[in-house]
Amino acid sequence: MSGLKGLFIICDGMGDRPVEAYQGRTPLEAANTPTMDWLAEKGLVGFMDVVAPGIPPGSDVAHLSLFGYDPCTYYTGRGGFEAAGAGFDLKPTDVAFRCNFSTVDPHMVVLDRRAGRIGAEAEGLAEAINSIKLNISGVTFDFIHTVEHRGVLILHGKKLTRAVSDVDPHKTGARILEANPLDKTPAARLTAKVLNAFTAKTYRVLKDHPINKEREKQGTPPANIILARGPGTLPQLVPLPQKFKVAVSAIAAVALVRGICKIVGMNLIDVPGATGGINTDLNAKAKAAVKALETNDLVILHVKAPDVASHDGDFELKTSVIERIDVMIETICDRVDVRSTYIALTADHTTPVSVKDHMGDAVPFLLSGPETLPSGVTKFCEKNARHGNAVAIRGPDLLHLMMNYMGKVSKFGF
Amino acid sequence: MSGLKGLFIICDGMGDRPVEAYQGRTPLEAANTPTMDWLAEKGLVGFMDVVAPGIPPGSDVAHLSLFGYDPCTYYTGRGGFEAAGAGFDLKPTDVAFRCNFSTVDPHMVVLDRRAGRIGAEAEGLAEAINSIKLNISGVTFDFIHTVEHRGVLILHGKKLTRAVSDVDPHKTGARILEANPLDKTPAARLTAKVLNAFTAKTYRVLKDHPINKEREKQGTPPANIILARGPGTLPQLVPLPQKFKVAVSAIAAVALVRGICKIVGMNLIDVPGATGGINTDLNAKAKAAVKALETNDLVILHVKAPDVASHDGDFELKTSVIERIDVMIETICDRVDVRSTYIALTADHTTPVSVKDHMGDAVPFLLSGPETLPSGVTKFCEKNARHGNAVAIRGPDLLHLMMNYMGKVSKFGF
Numbered sequence: 001m002s003g004l005k006g007l008f009i010i011c012d013g014m015g016d017r018p019v020e021a022y023q024g025r026t027p028l029e030a031a032n033t034p035t036m037d038w039l040a041e042k043g044l045v046g047f048m049d050v051v052a053p054g055i056p057p058g059s060d061v062a063h064l065s066l067f068g069y070d071p072c073t074y075y076t077g078r079g080g081f082e083a084a085g086a087g088f089d090l091k092p093t094d095v096a097f098r099c100n101f102s103t104v105d106p107h108m109v110v111l112d113r114r115a116g117r118i119g120a121e122a123e124g125l126a127e128a129i130n131s132i133k134l135n136i137s138g139v140t141f142d143f144i145h146t147v148e149h150r151g152v153l154i155l156h157g158k159k160l161t162r163a164v165s166d167v168d169p170h171k172t173g174a175r176i177l178e179a180n181p182l183d184k185t186p187a188a189r190l191t192a193k194v195l196n197a198f199t200a201k202t203y204r205v206l207k208d209h210p211i212n213k214e215r216e217k218q219g220t221p222p223a224n225i226i227l228a229r230g231p232g233t234l235p236q237l238v239p240l241p242q243k244f245k246v247a248v249s250a251i252a253a254v255a256l257v258r259g260i261c262k263i264v265g266m267n268l269i270d271v272p273g274a275t276g277g278i279n280t281d282l283n284a285k286a287k288a289a290v291k292a293l294e295t296n297d298l299v300i301l302h303v304k305a306p307d308v309a310s311h312d313g314d315f316e317l318k319t320s321v322i323e324r325i326d327v328m329i330e331t332i333c334d335r336v337d338v339r340s341t342y343i344a345l346t347a348d349h350t351t352p353v354s355v356k357d358h359m360g361d362a363v364p365f366l367l368s369g370p371e372t373l374p375s376g377v378t379k380f381c382e383k384n385a386r387h388g389n390a391v392a393i394r395g396p397d398l399l400h401l402m403m404n405y406m407g408k409v410s411k412f413g414f
Numbered sequence: 415m416s417g418l419k420g421l422f423i424i425c426d427g428m429g430d431r432p433v434e435a436y437q438g439r440t441p442l443e444a445a446n447t448p449t450m451d452w453l454a455e456k457g458l459v460g461f462m463d464v465v466a467p468g469i470p471p472g473s474d475v476a477h478l479s480l481f482g483y484d485p486c487t488y489y490t491g492r493g494g495f496e497a498a499g500a501g502f503d504l505k506p507t508d509v510a511f512r513c514n515f516s517t518v519d520p521h522m523v524v525l526d527r528r529a530g531r532i533g534a535e536a537e538g539l540a541e542a543i544n545s546i547k548l549n550i551s552g553v554t555f556d557f558i559h560t561v562e563h564r565g566v567l568i569l570h571g572k573k574l575t576r577a578v579s580d581v582d583p584h585k586t587g588a589r590i591l592e593a594n595p596l597d598k599t600p601a602a603r604l605t606a607k608v609l610n611a612f613t614a615k616t617y618r619v620l621k622d623h624p625i626n627k628e629r630e631k632q633g634t635p636p637a638n639i640i641l642a643r644g645p646g647t648l649p650q651l652v653p654l655p656q657k658f659k660v661a662v663s664a665i666a667a668v669a670l671v672r673g674i675c676k677i678v679g680m681n682l683i684d685v686p687g688a689t690g691g692i693n694t695d696l697n698a699k700a701k702a703a704v705k706a707l708e709t710n711d712l713v714i715l716h717v718k719a720p721d722v723a724s725h726d727g728d729f730e731l732k733t734s735v736i737e738r739i740d741v742m743i744e745t746i747c748d749r750v751d752v753r754s755t756y757i758a759l760t761a762d763h764t765t766p767v768s769v770k771d772h773m774g775d776a777v778p779f780l781l782s783g784p785e786t787l788p789s790g791v792t793k794f795c796e797k798n799a800r801h802g803n804a805v806a807i808r809g810p811d812l813l814h815l816m817m818n819y820m821g822k823v824s825k826f827g828f
Contacts, residue, residue, distance in 0.1 A: 017785040024788070036761030051826055053807050058827025071826065078828045098828075215738055230828060256828075354785060361787075362804070382787055386803035396733035 004370075004406040006298040007400065008334065008344045009287060010066060012059070012254075012323055013307025013351030015363035015382060026308075027318040027353065028364070029260075029381035033326040035333060038364070039343055040380035042366025045388025049360075050349055051397040056360040057395075062348035063260045065395030069237055071117075072359075078153070078161045078256075085259025086152045087142045090234040095160045095191060098230040099143070099151040100168060101125065101223035104203065108225075109175045110169060114149040115223035118214075124211050125223055126151065132201045139194045143226070146255060153228050155194060161187040166229035167199050176227060195228060200398040202226040206280025209303055239265025240298070249292045251285055252302035261300060276304040279318070282324050286331040293336055297406065301330075310351035318353060342369030344402050345380075362386075364397055369405055418784075418820040420660075420712040421703060421746065422758045422813065423482060423629075425766030427721030429796060430778035431591070433729055441720075441732040441767065442778070443795035447740040449747060453757055455781025458666060459802025462761055464772075464809040465707030470612035476762035477674045481620040481714075482817075483651055491576045491646025497566045499556045499673025505650040509574045509605060512644040513557070513565040513597070515539065515637035518617065522590045522639075524583060528563040529637035530629070538625050539567065539637055553608045557640070560669060567642050569608060575601040577725055581613050582641035590641060613641055615627060616640040653679025654712070658822040663706045665699055666690075666716035666719075679712060690718040692731065696738050700745040707750055711820070717742075724765035745762045756783030758816050759794075776806065781815055 004182075016026040025137035026346060034192045049073075060081045061071040063187070079096035090096060101122050103112040118125075126145040134141065139157035143309070163182040169175065179195040181188030182221050196247060203225045212222035240248050242265070250261035251269045253276035257269055271288040273281030285301060292299045303325055345363035349358045364385030366375075375389040404407045429439040437444075464479050465471045465486075474495045475485040493510035504510060515536050519527040529536075539561040548555065553571035560566060577596040583589065584603045593609040595602030609786060620626060626636035654662050656679070662674035665683045667690035672682055685702045687695030706713045717731035717739055743759070760779035763772045778799030780789075789803040799805075809813070817823045 018787060047803075051813035052814070053804075054816070054818035054820060054823060056823055056825045058825045061827030064827075073828060136553070351783065355821070360814070360823055386787065386789075387801075391805055 003340050005293050005336070005341045006402050006406050007293060008298065008300050008402065009329065009342060010300065010302045011306050011322070011345070011347050012302065012304045013310045013349060013358070014322065015112055015350030015361060016310070016318070017350070017352040017354060017361065019354060022315055026212060026382050027315055028322055029379070031319045031322040033255070033322060033324070033380060035326045035330040036163045036345060036380040037378060039329070039345065039368035040150065040366045040375060042374045043372040044390040044401070045364070045366050045375035045377045045380065045385055045393060047362040047385045048346060048365045048393050048395060048398060049362050052394070053362065054360040056356065056358045057349050059256055059348065062258060062395070063257055066348055066399065067240065067260065067264045068396045068399040069235070069264065070396050074237055076234045076235040078301070079232030080232035080234050081232065081256055081263065082230070083152045083154050083259070084262045085255035085257070086146050086299070088142065088144060088152065088154060090154065091156070092234050092236065093156070093160065094233065095155045095162050096232055097153045097228035099153050099226050099228045101151065102225050102227045103221035104176060104225045110172050110174055110176060110227070112170055112221045113168070116221040118149050118223045120264040121211050122149065122151070122387065123214070123224060125206055126207060128205045128209055129202055129226065132198070132205060134194060134197055136194050136197055137190055139190070141198065144409045150222070151199065153226065159187045160191045161185060162231035162233050163188045164192045164195060164231055168229040169228035170229070176225070184268070197225065199228065201397065202230065212353070214257035220351035235263065236374050237264065241265045244403050246297035246408055247295065248300070249296045250300040250302065251292065252300065253280060254302065254304050255303050256297045256298050266300060278305050278308050278321065280305055282328040283331060286328045288336040289332055293341065297408070306347070307351050310353055311356050313353045313356045315353045339370050342367065342402050344398055345376050346398060362392065367398065367401055367405070371405060417754055419707050419750070419755045420758070420820050421707060421755060422550065422712065422714050422816065423743065424477070424714065424716045424759050425720050425733030425736070425759070425823035426716065426718045426737065427724045427763060427772070429764030429770060429775060430724070430732070431766040431775065433768060436729055439794050441729055442736055443793070444799065445733045445736040446738070447736065447794060448578065449740050450743040450759060450794040451792055452757065453782035454780045454789060454791045456788045457780050457786040458804035458815070459778070459780050459789040459791045459794065459799055461776040461799045462660065462760060462809060462812060466808070467776065468774040470764050470772045471697045471764065472772065473670055474674060476809070477671055479671045480760070480813065481674065481678045482657070482810045482813040484810050486649050486650045490649040492644035493566070493576070494675065495646065495673040495753060496540060496644070496671055497673070498567045498570050499669035499671070500560050502568060504612045505570070506546050506650065507570070507572055508572065508648050509576050510646065511567045511568045511642035513567050513642045515691070516639050516641045517635035517637065518590060518639045519648070521670050524586050524588055524590060525636045525664065526624050527586060527641070528580070528716065530635040532563050532637045533752045535625050536563065536565070536637060536774045536805050539620055539623060542619045542623055543616055543640060546619060548580050548608060548611055548614070550608050550611055551604055551742035555606070555612065563637070565640065567612065567640065569605065571604070573601045574605045575599060576603045576645035576647050578606045578609060579616050580643035580658060582643040584643070590639070595717070609643065609749065625775065628692070638663045651678065655679045656815050660711035660822055662712045662714070663707065664716070665706065666713040667694065667715065668718050672715050674715060687732055690736065692719050692722050694719055696742040697745060699749065700742045703746055704749045707755070711822070720761070721765050724767055725770050726769045739812050753784050756781065756816050756819050758809070758812055760812060778787065779807070779811065779812055783800055783819055785819060
């Protein structure tokens with residue numbers, strides 16, 4: 001079984017529901033997808049509860065699950081994945097937070113959670129933030145500006161915890177919140193104290209910062225405070241390369257997904273033109289995947305575009321994105337040896353165009369390769385997936401099934 | 415997604431097995447059920463292991479599971495649900511027992527576990543029992559006569575536990591048992607001591623009670639002792655209205671089911687003519703459900719009749735009961751807006767007419783509403799359920815699926 005390869009394609013938010021205005025079809029059902037259909041017919045087809053029936057997964061939870069790590073055990077909060085996505089090497093004792101550059105008035109009432117969607121200017125403000133001294137129990141920090149008004153705060157200390165509440169009130173017109181310990185440990189008290197001190201100090205160094213003075217002059221909201229939320233730590237897990245003795249690379253543009261890929265031990269591949277948006281260069285992704293399969297056992301290929309179309313509630317856009325993904329897969333199949341390559345294809349969750357948000361419906365999947373049982377399903381879609389030959393599995397099962405076919409799973413017992 | 419409603423219909427013991435004398439059909443398969451079939455065709459269909467494959471659930475465990483609470487975590491003994499079903503507001507520190515009025519000889523050998531199925535007369539005896547003083551570590555109690563020879567004992571104290579064995583030997587001709595602590599805690603020792611004292615004192619106040627003297631004169635067995643079994647406490651759970659931010663009411667006649675409904679936070683609706691028996695007024699239940707859906711997000715509709723027919727082993731009676739339930743559902747569908755209502759239908763367990771008792775086979779279910787994927791299953795029954803589009807789920811999943819479609823489930827992760 002040596003030389004067997006795996007390509008795991010994740011179409012973000014591709015799962016959907018029947019839409020009456022389109023003859024009760026789903027976007028995947030309406031799309032012309034000859035390559036997916038060919039893979040489906042000769043491979044395993046079924047539906048998958050990414051976490052459990054009726055549980056809508058967030059992007060972080062969904063990917064953790066698809067990568068084989070049950071989120072009930074391994075999910076340790078958003079912040080850790082966010083920090084990894086920003087390229088930061090988190091230590092097991094670090095606690096990381098998602099942050100916004102925000103605008104508050106002198107009474108700490110939020111005027112704009114996104115400080116007028118500040119962009120590159122936030123770089124200069126981040127420098128000022130990193131000059132802050134906390135002087136509490138030796139805790140230090142790093143602050144990273146990521147994109148637009150977003151950033152990540154990483155607290156370093158030996159006795160910190162993610163059991164603290166958010167500072168961000170998640171709405172404008174409300175006062176910022178005091179971080180509170182969520183359990184009775186000294187670590188929770190310390191982390192809350194540090195976070196509150198950090199928040200106050202960011203206001204102090206930002207409110208009169210020249211960049212903000214200039215913004216006020218121009219009539220744009222000053223980014224005068226950092227509001228943290230979503231504390232997280234590094235999950236303690238056995239990374240994929242060790243777990244299955246495989247070389248794994250990931251092609252993904254979205255920072256959060258990249259963070260999860262990194263934490264589970266994948267090598268990250270940068271693809272120029274891969275944007276995470278609707279107009280991402282899928283051909284470039286296809287070529288990058290083919291190249292990556294030459295030197296890796298397993299390649300993850302993540303495409304954000306279906307989810308973007310879903311959040312817009314645009315059935316036809318979603319359908320055309322799915323058709324472009326089909327062409328991408330055709331390009332790959334034309335260039336790899338399909339007699340030694342297993343291809344898995346699924347969605348990380350359902351984002352119905354009717355709802356425009358993640359839902360907990362099951363998603364269709366396929367796993368097709370040299371030795372999979374043929375399902376005989378001639379059109380890959382939600383309805384047919386439910387009549388396939390591998391119903392029904394949970395999120396962590398698909399990668400395990402793939403690794404099983406690739407001969408990478410150790411026997412359980414003797 | 416506001417305004418979406420859910421109706422969850424539980425047909426007690428409806429699941430069955432193929433019966434040779436009826437062309438290998440099950441009662442559900444043999445029944446003419448056009449409305450269930452219509453719901454099945456346009457909705458999710460599958461089979462469900464209420465607890466796990468091959469585990470026959472009791473009524474209490476089954477309902478707890480169907481209401482979304484994994485019984486492995488949340489089942490805290492029968493007594494608590496029994497007390498809630500008797501209308502008692504249990505405190506977290508109370509321990510409750512199911513009880514029988516029984517007949518023993520002076521050597522404490524059980525002559526009749528049900529004291530000649532004593533009825534209304536037990537009321538007077540219950541009064542005498544409630545005059546008992548325990549005088550042990552400040553423990554007090556309430557005793558409630560429920561129906562026939564049955565009652566509930568609720569012990570009040572701060573250091574009690576349900577880790578004690580039954581006093582009821584569960585057979586005639588045997589001596590009553592001494593309650594023993596089931597672990598080494600002082601609480602278990604105290605509870606066993608209290609229960610043994612209570613048992614002895616019931617014999618003392620009952621044996622010469624005028625009601626019993628009169629019964630003996632009439633040649634009926636005196637109800638001269640209370641035998642307790644099935645200790646239970648109030649499970650610590652987040653009630654449904656808080657968990658999903660929904661208003662929930664339940665229509666159920668059976669006391670135990672009402673108890674569980676109450677404990678998980680449902681408002682109980684009384685329906686005159688709903689008896690929990692074969693001849694229950696299903697039309698009245700239908701109308702009550704329609705009315706309840708006007709002011710609730712979720713309505714539970716429990717029908718005991720199929721289980722009653724099953725315990726009698728009567729295939730044809732069970733079939734006709736199922737047909738009457740189908741008419742009940744038709745009445746409801748005619749009167750609610752099916753474009754905004756999700757209907758779930760299942761059994762809490764299988765009670766095969768061949769076995770006349772709860773079994774651990776999977777049960778069929780359907781979930782049908784405005785955005786469910788159509789299964790194409792044209793006849794709702796055990797055999798077809800296994801070829802549906804949502805196989806296979808566990809007990810707590812169905813409610814979660816329904817809440818997901820109703821937009822009531824929070825995302826797990828970001």
